[in-house]
Amino acid sequence: MYTKKWSLVAVVAVLAMLVVTSCKPAVQTVVVTVPGEAREIVVTATPPKPTRPNILRVNLGPGDVPTLDPALATDTSSIQIIDEITVGLTRLDEVTLELKPGMAERWEASEDGLTYTFYLRQGIPWVRWNGQAVEQVLDEEGNVRYVTAHDFEYGIKRTCNPDTASDYAYVLAFAVKGCNELLNAEGWAEKTEEEKQALIDGVAAKALDDYTLQVTFTTPAVYNLNIIGMWVAHAMPKWVIEERGDRWTEPGFNQSYGPFTLKEWVHDSYLTIVKNPFWPGFENIPQPAIDEIKFTMLDASAAFAEYEAGNLEVAGVPLADMDRVKADPVLSKELVIGTMACTYYYGFNTSKPPMDNVHLRRALSLAIDRQGLVDNVLKGGQQPAQWFCRPGMAACPTPEKYPDLGVKYDPEKAKAELKAFMDEMGYTDVSQIPEIILMFNTAEGHKRIAEAISQMWKEVLGIQVTVTNQEWKVYLKTIQQDSPHVWRLGWCMDYPDANNWTREVFAIGGHEENATQWRNEEFTKLLEEAALEKDPAKRQDMYAQAEQILVWEDAAIAPIYWYTRVTCTKPYVNRTFSQHGYEAFEKWSLQP
């Protein structure tokens, strides 16, 4: 009898503690069955008043936000914040990836498709957080400073200026006329002020009046409108930058004009942005429904603990917690696997024997069981990749339309390709194949993938590769200077067009030319033409052809998977799920 009584007391005590300590306001009636006793106890707690503040708390990931300067930002945390406090001339719809008007209300192109005239929205003021509230910025005469075409002209020219030393300037350099000449100017430091000014004036971004901006591009490429909406081409406040120098992005100094504005930035700890009441709101960029967003800078496990403690509304799920979250009745309902515009792939050094034989490269690529890898190793619902360009990007082939394009797991075909390779080389046994080195940068995740794939190669083809790793920066140097037979890399979107993928990475002169040692004239020419093709269906076909060359005909790389983002969101958050990784928080709201 005693034990029963005590167990009852214990259950009630624990329950009372949970009710007291829990922040969930929904607890009203809890029914508990006491083990060994044939009755139920009903505990009723008074429902607390719904006093949830209209504040969203989101984790950005470990480490300080590197910068809030649009000209200097390169990483996802910085770009996420910049995209919420400033808006480009054009803006992507984060769900459909369609190009929509941003600060430019409309635009028109010249006959030759090179020059665009952007007509800006009027009456949007520069704002700042003054310590108590968001206020409009005034100029020397006491008038409200509105965002003008001059601010955009200044922003574009600032990014192209070698003194700014912008990492991402190269995107504008190949798209905007005159930017490359400025960025690449020989002997810039020794030039006179007049020479420098002449080069700056040469950048073809001109404010015709306060609300009309004319930009001339180098080619009439279809993705130009995407590039001109990127963060490096946002309006920048010249007067603050000139007064405060590199410190202009700090809270108190920072000025912005987007749906939110910077309130607080405690380095390495958190950053908050508040609703900008002066943002008028448009169809695709409404006035925010949320008053304030707090971004924490936590490690994935720490952030998930905060989420479970009810201190974060959105958090990524760490791989180690994946199985538990999927099995948990509450958490599994809050779990969403969204897409992320990145591709994970293995590259081949096509000049290093034995990888100089296309049949061997195809055999290795065909022998990778991508679905098996996702199910057993990655566990994040990733999509097996048949080619490089992430479906969803403009003009990228989609698996629905091109189900048989590219490369898929096919052990029989892989063995046939291996046989073709061995016949060509005159080998009679796989042991005669010279050593193949598979290298990755030191990280637990990459290691598990490399081990799984080398195991697949062993099982399907009988080829034993040497798996090795290097520290990140050493690895980057290695694959640029003397890449191993097989190496890994990932690619994430800068702007959602196939050009940013297939061409910028693998065409002649592309990012990974040194690593693949692969130069295909036909492939490059096809992509140059595709950049200018106006008909979307035809254009997509051209990229499909190019992908077929890249991953099958020449098999310069083996695509592995397309990334996903695994996050949990509290049920009281109404949200959109971004397809490109940057959220449009102005479209989110919190239920009271």
Place this chain on the structure above:
Amino acid sequence: MGRFIVRRFLWTLLVLLVLSLITFALTRAVPGGPFDREKKLPEEIIRNLEAKYHLDEPYWKQYLRYLNDVFIPIIAKGEPKSLLEESLIDIKLWDDYHLRWINLGPSYSSRSRTVNDIIREQLPVSTQLGVVALTIALLIGVPMGIIAGLKQNTIWDYLGMSIAIFGVSVPVIAMGPILVWVFGVMLRWLPPTGWGAQPPYILFFIPRDLSWNFWRYVLMPAFALGLGQSAIIARLTRASLLQVIREDYIRTARAKGLPERLVVLRHALRNSLIPVVTVLGPMFAAIVTGTFVTEQIFGVPGLGKYFVTSVTNRDYPVIMGTILLYAIFLVMANLVVDITYAWLDPRIRYE
């Protein structure tokens, strides 16, 4: 004693100089640079970046430039023109003239911050955590060691040493998440992550507000960090006490008829603390400059992270800054240890 300190101070300068040279050479010798990215930057951008940070100059010039920025005080007029000219110590002299000293340079990975900022903002947080953790370590470790030592081979001894073994064997990386889970997520008594103190601080690190809002954040990480250290202290105290208690001067003290309490407190304990104080020096330097794992698990915005990420990012000025800072703490802590010896043991004198 005065001459001893001056001599040690001069040695410190030499140590820092040699250390900075070795660190500089190592950072430049390791393959990979600060601007190597997964998305390879075009040559001209890297050239622009290297020119901005003077990385295009010959190594000897880069090194001398660094030494000059760090060690030589300057008197300058007006505000610094850019981040690159800001200093850790900036004293207004007269009119518009400033005395500036110790410019540790910019951070290549956080482009609107300098190493001075990182040390100014992150070091106090690590120091707050470190001081509390070390206090916990001493409060648990020393009494536990004394009891175990005095009651050798009794249940107290075994119990104390079992706890010590447990403390040494369970690392923060296991202990931390368990604490977060139990007290942060399940019971919700303490916030799982975060920090409760904000600048400005008294004496560079003491928070103005020492209320529960500070303690509720500091308790878990400090306990996780302190427990492992307390185990080391306890074992050392016990071993040393057992040795001292057999010394002749203890027998003399007892023979004089001193009460056992005074024998232990005045004679045995004081001498037995010498090995403990010896390890406290480096322990203090290591803990108050930041601990990577603890700060990561508990989301503490301290300096520990920068010791690791600066190397993986090849962020040269941050590597140099954190290493020099750690060296200064180590040398200073050891100096204090040496001075404490003389106070603890009358046989030690520095003349």
